[in-house]
Amino acid sequence: MQPSPNPKPRLSRRGFLHASVGAGGALLLGLRLPxxxxxxxxxxxxxxxxxxxxxxxxxxxxxxxxMSYVEMGQGxxxxxxxxxxxxxxxxxxxxxxxxxxxxxxxxxxxLLGVQATGNSDAMRGAWxxxxxxxxxxxxxxxxxxxxxxxxxxxxxxxxxxxxxxxxTGRRLGYGALTAEAAKxxxxxxxxxxxPEALTLIGRPVPRLDVPAKVNxxxxxxxxxxxxxxxxxxxxxxxxxxxRLRSLDAEAALGVTGVRQVVRLADAVAVVADHMGAALKGxxxxxxxxxxxxxGTLSTDDIAADLHAATLAPGAVAQTTGDAHQxxxxxxxxxxxxxxxxxxxxxxxxxxxCTVHFHDGLCEIWVGTQAIARAQAFAARAxxxxxxxxxxxxxxIGGGFGRRLDVDGIVRAVEIARxxxxxxxxxxxxxxxxQHDMYRPYWHDRIAAGLDDAGRLTAWTHRxxxxxxxxxxLPAAFKDGLDPDSTEGAVDLVYDIPNFHVEFARVExxxxxxxxxxxxxxxxxxFVTESFVDEIAHAAGQDPLAFRRALxxxxxxxxxxxxxxxxxxxxxxxxxxxxxxxxALQHAFGSLIAIVATVxxxxxxxxxxxxxxxxxxxxxxxxPDIVEAQVQGAVIFGITAALYGEITLKRGRxxxxxxxxxxxxxxxxxxxxxxxxxxxxxxPGGIGEVGTSAIMPALANAVFAAxxxxxxxxxxxxxxxxx
Amino acid sequence: xxxEITVNGAQHSxxxxxxxxxxxxxxxxxxxxxTKFGCGKGLCGACTVHLDGEAVRACQTTIxxxxxxxxxxxxxxxxxxxxxxxxTAWRNGQVPQCGxxxxxxxxxxxxxxxxxxxxxxxDIDAAMxxxxxxxxxxVRIRAAIxxxxxTRG
Ligand code: FES
Ligand code: FES
Numbered sequence: 001m002q003p004s005p006n007p008k009p010r011l012s013r014r015g016f017l018h019a020s021v022g023a024g025g026a027l028l029l030g031l032r033l034p035x036x037x038x039x040x041x042x043x044x045x046x047x048x049x050x051x052x053x054x055x056x057x058x059x060x061x062x063x064x065x066x067m068s069y070v071e072m073g074q075g076x077x078x079x080x081x082x083x084x085x086x087x088x089x090x091x092x093x094x095x096x097x098x099x100x101x102x103x104x105x106x107x108x109x110x111l112l113g114v115q116a117t118g119n120s121d122a123m124r125g126a127w128x129x130x131x132x133x134x135x136x137x138x139x140x141x142x143x144x145x146x147x148x149x150x151x152x153x154x155x156x157x158x159x160x161x162x163x164x165x166x167x168t169g170r171r172l173g174y175g176a177l178t179a180e181a182a183k184x185x186x187x188x189x190x191x192x193x194x195p196e197a198l199t200l201i202g203r204p205v206p207r208l209d210v211p212a213k214v215n216x217x218x219x220x221x222x223x224x225x226x227x228x229x230x231x232x233x234x235x236x237x238x239x240x241x242x243r244l245r246s247l248d249a250e251a252a253l254g255v256t257g258v259r260q261v262v263r264l265a266d267a268v269a270v271v272a273d274h275m276g277a278a279l280k281g282x283x284x285x286x287x288x289x290x291x292x293x294x295g296t297l298s299t300d301d302i303a304a305d306l307h308a309a310t311l312a313p314g315a316v317a318q319t320t321g322d323a324h325q326x327x328x329x330x331x332x333x334x335x336x337x338x339x340x341x342x343x344x345x346x347x348x349x350x351x352x353c354t355v356h357f358h359d360g361l362c363e364i365w366v367g368t369q370a371i372a373r374a375q376a377f378a379a380r381a382x383x384x385x386x387x388x389x390x391x392x393x394x395x396i397g398g399g400f401g402r403r404l405d406v407d408g409i410v411r412a413v414e415i416a417r418x419x420x421x422x423x424x425x426x427x428x429x430x431x432x433x434q435h436d437m438y439r440p441y442w443h444d445r446i447a448a449g450l451d452d453a454g455r456l457t458a459w460t461h462r463x464x465x466x467x468x469x470x471x472x473l474p475a476a477f478k479d480g481l482d483p484d485s486t487e488g489a490v491d492l493v494y495d496i497p498n499f500h501v502e503f504a505r506v507e508x509x510x511x512x513x514x515x516x517x518x519x520x521x522x523x524x525x526f527v528t529e530s531f532v533d534e535i536a537h538a539a540g541q542d543p544l545a546f547r548r549a550l551x552x553x554x555x556x557x558x559x560x561x562x563x564x565x566x567x568x569x570x571x572x573x574x575x576x577x578x579x580x581x582x583a584l585q586h587a588f589g590s591l592i593a594i595v596a597t598v599x600x601x602x603x604x605x606x607x608x609x610x611x612x613x614x615x616x617x618x619x620x621x622x623p624d625i626v627e628a629q630v631q632g633a634v635i636f637g638i639t640a641a642l643y644g645e646i647t648l649k650r651g652r653x654x655x656x657x658x659x660x661x662x663x664x665x666x667x668x669x670x671x672x673x674x675x676x677x678x679x680x681x682x683p684g685g686i687g688e689v690g691t692s693a694i695m696p697a698l699a700n701a702v703f704a705a706x707x708x709x710x711x712x713x714x715x716x717x718x719x720x721x722x
Numbered sequence: 723x724x725x726e727i728t729v730n731g732a733q734h735s736x737x738x739x740x741x742x743x744x745x746x747x748x749x750x751x752x753x754x755x756x757t758k759f760g761c762g763k764g765l766c767g768a769c770t771v772h773l774d775g776e777a778v779r780a781c782q783t784t785i786x787x788x789x790x791x792x793x794x795x796x797x798x799x800x801x802x803x804x805x806x807x808x809x810t811a812w813r814n815g816q817v818p819q820c821g822x823x824x825x826x827x828x829x830x831x832x833x834x835x836x837x838x839x840x841x842x843x844x845d846i847d848a849a850m851x852x853x854x855x856x857x858x859x860x861v862r863i864r865a866a867i868x869x870x871x872x873t874r875g
Contacts, residue, residue, distance in 0.1 A: 216756020635858025
């Protein structure tokens with residue numbers, strides 16, 4: 001490996017974040033995010049008190065909070081509402097929530113610079129500004145009450161939607177104060193509560209969305225039914241980039257309830273009164289596709305390209321010391337290659353989108369993680385200016401990154417252009433899996449050097465794969481690097497004196513790539529944490545002790561590691577073919593350590609018995625949601641490690657439904673414990689950390705149980721036969 | 723042709739082909755959108771409803787096979803004692819994440835607890851393994867079923 005004599009300044013995730021925050025306004029410096037008013041609010045009833053784009057109170061006292069992050073199961077509606085309610089002094093269970101319309105100026109995530117929910121950034125982006133939004137509103141309401149009573153604001157208190165004047169026992173509900181409060185200047189700076197004064201933040205406030213999700217009343221994108229809506233389903237070219245060659249729709253048009261067949265350049269849609277008829281119509285279509293240039297592509301071709309790319313230098317993502325020299329001087333060298341497959345998101349709610357062209361507008365109902373992007377792309381597909389595209393964001397039945405992309409919305413708009421009246425386009429599960437945009441395939445080449453005392457002195461790592469960020473947020477891709485592809489490969493918590501990491505961007509032909517729950521670390525944590533285990537074994541050391549020795553400068557990391565090890569009973573005697581594996585990860589602003597216990601059957605099947613997680617995510621805004629997110633993310637990661645793999649043959653995705661793209665089921669789900677380290681630090685992300693951290697913990701556990709090192713995902717049970 | 727079916731205690735009529743899966747009659751024709759579409763192949767359980775109290779996959783049940791059987795969906799399951807207990811346990815246990823699979827999970831759990839009021843872990847596995855939860859709420863589903871069983875005594 002070529003040590004770079006003059007390495008380019010790398011764009012680390014942290015640097016990227018600081019830059020974004022700086023560009024987004026003096027968020028961290030002066031707490032002066034421009035929290036504007038919404039256009040919608042300005043245009044509506046003047047008696048509403050709407051001091052900023054997030055808080056609105058009507059004269060009846062009803063508080064409505066605008067959610068700039070979308071709810072897809074991660075509990076963000078509850079946690080974000082908690083932040084505002086805490087400072088506004090209202091009961092979060094009484095507030096009404098509405099999804100933000102597209103407006104990057106008002107609702108961009110300060111960490112990403114765009115209006116999107118992803119990268120476990122919501123809480124990190126919202127932590128200060130949304131508390132500030134609540135506090136500013138409260139301060140104005142208190143000022144209005146104090147003025148009316150002729151007393152000092154400092155002698156008043158706000159509590160549960162009222163302003164109180166304890167000295168005289170007077171009280172006024174927020175609703176009675178809206179008109180006067182609205183006349184007060186919006187304060188530029190407001191003090192936030194001290195950690196001891198918090199009454200909601202840090203407590204397990206019940207999720208606001210749960211009641212509707214247990215009685216069938218929660219409305220997801222797929223449940224939208226504007227009057228007269230038709231339902232459509234579609235077939236897209238089975239080969240990416242292929243075209244429709246010929247179509248015989250006669251039989252389909254004869255199906256009862258089928259109204260129309262829409263022909264696009266690379267897709268066909270059947271429009272019907274209901275999905276049953278649309279599906280029957282789809283089955284009756286006789287379609288011939290022109291596969292185009294990629295009709296012979298297979299995953300092996302892509303893997304070979306990536307493998308070749310790891311043999312040549314990539315862009316230097318991070319370098320410290322002189323890894324090349326240190327490797328040459330090492331007494332022991334450990335080398336390995338790793339490989340990770342394409343993965344589909346398989347959100348439980350299949351892709352869908354409802355579109356209605358009317359009155360010169362394009363009206364859209366959809367659950368999207370990126371509503372401003374959706375508006376821009378939909379406008380282009382509709383041939384309309386963005387302000388003629390009206391989007392209504394809905395609850396999301398699983399995002400995991402899939403709904404950061406807007407291809408399904410564009411598709412629905414293309415179809416709706418030919419349909420008179422509203423049309424809901426629903427993808428079959430097969431379309432959803434075969435026309436996903438996939439977690440990239442990765443190939444890694446990694447090496448370590450140990451000195452004569454068994455100390456880790458050198459680390460080199462080069463990996464090849466697709467940069468999703470380069471497509472999705474081109475500004476984030478610079479000098480051959482992006483902060484997502486490298487997260488989890490750089491800035492390791494371990495103290496390694498000579499360290500060198502390179503990334504070779506290779507875009508696979510014929511298969512689109514996208515963000516997938518735990519993004520960069522979904523790949524890098526598996527490789528680095530598996531490999532740390534390999535090094536520990538090569539050094540003849542216990543994996544826990546080996547890691548601890550590298551963490552002298554990272555007390556928080558050591559603490560989560562120790563906590564997980566203690567709770568899991570690390571180091572105990574285990575039966576034959578049962579093993580414990582450890583992983584430690586610093587990503588998304590949080591630390592997590594996992595101890596997984598697996599049992600391997602004589603046939604090689606892996607049963608995950610127990611998973612113990614310790615997390616330090618700063619202040620846990622809602623500890624119950626933190627626990628749930630870690631539990632769920634671990635299941636997501638186990639699914640990937642045991643089953644997850646999308647392959648191409650003749651340019652076609654071979655997997656189609658849950659029989660060929662399997663999900664972990666309840667009978668395979670382990671006991672999962674989540675231990676949260678108490679902290680008053682600013683919150684870190686939590687929705688993804690468990691997914692990336694469990695995969696290496698499992699590989700390490702499999703090694704402990706069998707002595708076989710699995711360096712490819714998903715695990716190959718055939719290699720584990722007794 | 724027109725089919726008469728009983729859903730949640732009321733008569734409804736649907737003018738569809740006889741091979742139309744019940745899920746689309748419920749969701750698209752009658753507007754019971756609490757029943758969810760996940761796979762269309764009987765592989766995920768998102769569409770689980772009750773037919774005379776038995777859990778069935780609505781995507782694998784054609785409308786012409788329903789006959790006089792009584793269809794119950796998530797919208798009405800709370801009217802039964804077991805349904806109410808399960809929903810309460812689901813709320814107390816904060817089970818749902820995205821929530822999309824949860825109608826089906828609850829319908830399967832209610833059928834289980836109706837037939838087997840005190841299920842073992844393997845009873846729970848057997849009754850629930852047809853219901854995928856992509857968000858991975860299995861740990862809480864198991865706990866909530868046990869909680870509901872306890873409250874029912
Ligand atoms: S939609 Fe019926 S089982 Fe999946
Ligand atoms: S809660 Fe999201 S799929 Fe189960």
